[in-house]
Amino acid sequence: MFGFRLSVKNVAAVLLAALIASGAGAAQAQSTHRTRRESNANRKARIARTIQETYSHRWEVGGGGGYQRFRSGENLQRNNQVTWETWGQYNLSPKLGIVANGTGAYGNAKISNFYSLNNIFRPSIQQYNVLGGVAYRFYAKEKLSASVQALGGVSIGLFQGNITPLKSEQIGMWPSQTRPAFNVALNLDYNLYPNFAIRVAPTYTGTTFGGTVQNNLGFKVGVVYRFGKIK
Incomplete structure (x- = not known):
């Protein structure tokens, strides 16, 4: 029990x-x-x-380098160009901004071998663009953002290079002149900090040397610094 x-x-x-x-x-x-x-x-x-x-910063500034394909004459092959770019942006809102942009592009034209008789080989060419327009941010997350920009202005083409005393148009290149230009880009930003980002952007630049339109595709890689506040 x-x-x-x-x-x-x-x-x-x-x-x-x-x-x-x-x-x-x-x-x-x-x-x-x-x-x-x-x-x-x-x-x-x-x-x-x-x-x-x-995305409440008033100002964005940045710069970087890139690559572009350019046709330096109506009947010439496209050539490679190294580019640089600097820009400033005034933001009206977290989505909409006004952009001022300056770029440079450097390369060598692919001309006919016929001109090698005059010791002219792949003459150097340069373009400098001064553009302005708008940017619209359509995607904004903590680390990633995407925006499109549309710019217009002028392109200064320097195609004489090392061909003196000949003129560029005499060997099939565009004449050295200042002509209207426009640019469209897709800006993809990776935010390292709220005020600092890395930017990669595929770009299209239209130039109008020789009275025709050159469709120039390329890309840029750079940095973005943000400051100020939208009130």
């Missing part, structure tokens, strides 16, 4: 311990779930603050 009562007590003790452990586990799970939920809420709030801080 004594042994039976002892067994009952043991069983009761085990059940009580199991209930306590179960309750403690449930309480811990509930506490962990609440902590995780609060952590997610804090993370979302932090991301929202970062996005607000990143």
